[in-house]
Amino acid sequence: MDTEVTNYLELKLLGLAIDNQMNFKRHVSKVCKRASKQVGVLLRLRNMIPMHAELQIYKSAVLPLLTYSHVVWHFCCLSDTRKLERVQEKRPFEPFIAIEMIPTRIS
Numbered sequence: 001m002d003t004e005v006t007n008y009l010e011l012k013l014l015g016l017a018i019d020n021q022m023n024f025k026r027h028v029s030k031v032c033k034r035a036s037k038q039v040g041v042l043l044r045l046r047n048m049i050p051m052h053a054e055l056q057i058y059k060s061a062v063l064p065l066l067t068y069s070h071v072v073w074h075f076c077c078l079s080d081t082r083k084l085e086r087v088q089e090k091r092p093f094e095p096f097i098a099i100e101m102i103p104t105r106i107s
């Protein structure tokens with residue numbers, strides 16, 4: 001009773017893209033792209049909505065993308081880590097991160 005094992009270049013499991021090299025490069029790129037789009041929308045709306053609403057949107061829309069399956073960030077290369085940090089460093093969210101103690105890649 002031989003069972004053949006299929007080799008995949010990438011497998012998506014619970015929203016986490018796992019490639020055959022286990023480096024998560026593609027997953028980090030997808031997460032950064034989605035989070036950057038949402039941050040870009042918030043940046044365009046920053047003069048139209050109050051700061052507390054902006055923070056609430058950031059916490060509910062952007063932060064979950066960056067913190068879901070955060071354990072894999074420890075296994076990604078330095079350039080991917082930097083991509084994640086750049087998304088978090090975009091203005092106007094730096095004051096929020098300090099004041100609200102929002103978790104970051106570094107903390």
